Amino acid sequence: MSAMTSSNPDRLRYIKLIHVARRELRMDDDTYRMMLAGMNGLDGATSTADLSVPNLVKVLEQLKQRGFKVRPNAAGKRPKANDEQSKKIRSLWLTLHGLGAVRDPSEEALGKFVLSMTKVSALQWLTAVQASRVIENLKQWQSRVTHKEGV
Known part of the structure; x- marks a missing residue:
């Protein structure tokens, strides 16, 4: 685990959204890593594991510019916690x-x-x-x- 990995739920949510965006945009690994490497302010990072939450937001915005649309999950609701x-x-x-x-x-x-x-x-x-x-x-x-x- 990298030093950036934490229990921050926003961080996990952004990483999941980025992976959904990559899949929906049919972006292969090389294309994705090239996009990251070419983005300003990411210090050449080529993986979400190396990014802070503000930089994950930048990546998500870049993917939105390429046509990704954030939608609520299937029912628009998460299942209730049951513990x-x-x-x-x-x-x-x-x-x-x-x-x-x-x-x-x-x-x-x-x-x-x-x-x-x-x-x-x-x-x-x-x-x-x-x-x-x-x-x-x-x-x-x-x-x-x-x-x-x-x-």
């Missing part, structure tokens, strides 16, 4: 909705809440520590709401 912590987070979120503290009970709204707390936009990508923090935050929120209303 125990994610189920607990979702349950607390829906409970808060039932108590009137959360306006929008959707998975998308929950994702935005999780993002604001953890800088991670989907339950699937949370570490156990991050998920625990979200759970504790939701429990405290629920406690404040039920205590205030005397429920």
